[in-house]
Amino acid sequence: MQALTFDTYLSYRDDIAMPALAAGDALIELRLAGICATDLELVKGYAGFSGVLGHEFVGTVVAVADHKHHAWLHRRVVGAINIGCNTCEVCRKYGPEHCLNRKVLGIRGKDGVFADYFSLPVANLHAVPDPVPDQAAVFTEPLAAALRVVKQLAGLAITDIAVVGPGRLGLLIAKVLSLAGYRVTVLGRSAASLALPKQWALTSGLTTEIADNSFHCVVDASGHASGFSQALRIVKPRGTLVLKSTFAANAALDLSKVVVYEINILGSRCGPFADALALLTENTLPVETMIDGQYPLQDGLAAFKHAGQAGVRKILLQPAGLQGT
Template sequence: MQALTLDKLLSYRNDISIPDLATGEALIELRLAGICATDLELVKGYAGFSGILGHEFVGTVTAVADDKHRDWLNRRVVGSINIGCNVCEVCRRDGPEHCLHRKVLGIRGKDGVFADYFSLPVANLYTVPEAVPDQAAVFTEPLAAALRVVKQIAALPITDIAVVGPGRLGLLIAKVLSLAGYRVTVLGRSAASLALPKQWQLATGLITDIADNRFDCVVDASGQAAGFAQALRIVKPRGTLVLKSTFAGNAALDLSKVVVYEINIIGSRCGPFADALALLAENKLPVETMIDGQYQLQDGLAAFEHAAQAGVRKILLQPAKPHEPCR
């Protein structure tokens, strides 16, 4: 099969073996996959990953390892990306997201989805509702990550929120926070970067125009150290700073404000897939307006170059023969 593989350098190959299935796994044929900021950082060396990249997908189950899972055959699915050991205390108490021995699809110890076929435990799969087309379903994983922020701050006395970074994830975070009733402002470095947030009926502003200590809560979805510094600058004393960015490199950061003004920092990662699918089925988020290009896997290197350009949001990958729309 064909796949995009990372071994220090990103490569397209068409001689990769279709994966064998372990107990409890399903074989999934790719329908659509999305390139996200984490994929771009992995290519730069983040996390030291080698293998097939990709973790945002919608696909069709074509085989299962166990007869008891035969009812999954031919289902259109998305899947959560963390695969825990299922025996440690963290897995038993909290689930696989923070298992110290976990594998993460296309990120840590598990080949990802930028391939004709890939495998994932059936326990990780979610059936896509018929009302959700492929080009919306492919946003399930980042939308779930956005919804995680809503859950994490729900009990805090927060009204005004700034989202730093109007890119792929930042836009989704801002919209779900707005739908949850918060007053949200999306902050970017240029007017052009704020055009789509305005189209989504979100308040916007230039980060350089914002005074120090302005917001109760700031979400950093900028994907860079400079964005974190700006987010820290504009959060109020005793405010909350939610970190969503992962990036390669070791940045020098001045954290004195965190101590002096008792800033509450929350790390935020993966979220609820079922809730994300339900929200997509309600058609309240125009996610397809985020798509800036769609490439076949064989053109994957060009797709990555496009995705890395400033201002580009979602670039999709598809197998050589695109699937018929599934409704």
């Protein structure tokens, strides 16, 4: 089968073996997949991953390992990306997202979705509601990650929030925070990067024009060490800084402000798929306006090059001959 693999360098191959199913697994045929910032960082060496890349997807279940899961056959699905060991204390108490022995689809110890077919435990799957088209369903994973920020901030005395980084994830975070009732400002490095946030009716501005210590809460979704530095600069003393970026970097970071001004730092990662699908069903998020290109798998190298260009948000991949619906 076709796949995009990474092992020192990114390559397209058409000789990859079909995945073998373990107990509890489903075999999924890819419909659409999205290239995200983490994928771009993985090919730079982040996390030391090798194998088939990709974790944002919508697909169709074509086989299951166990007869008891027969009802999943032919269903259109998305899937949570963490596979826990189900035995360690952390996994049992906090879930597979924090399992010390977890595998992560296309990121850690588990081949991903940039392939004709891939496997995932049935327990990770979520059926896509009929009204949600493929080109919206493929945003379920990043939208769930955005909704995680809303859940983490609930109950804190916060009203105004800055989101640094108007890109793939930052835009979703800003919009769901706005829908949750927060006063949100999206901050970018250029006026061009703020065009889509404005189209989404979000207040926006240039990061460099924001004074030091301006916001009680700042979300860093920039994907860059420089973005983290800017986020730290503009958060107020005793404020909250939410870290949403994962990136490969060796730059030294000055964390003295965190200590001196007692900044509260929240790491934020994966979120609730069911909530994301419910929001997509409401059709209140114009996620499809984020799509800047769609490529067949065999053109995956060109797709990655396009995705890595400044200002580009979501690039999609699809098997040859299969159109997203």
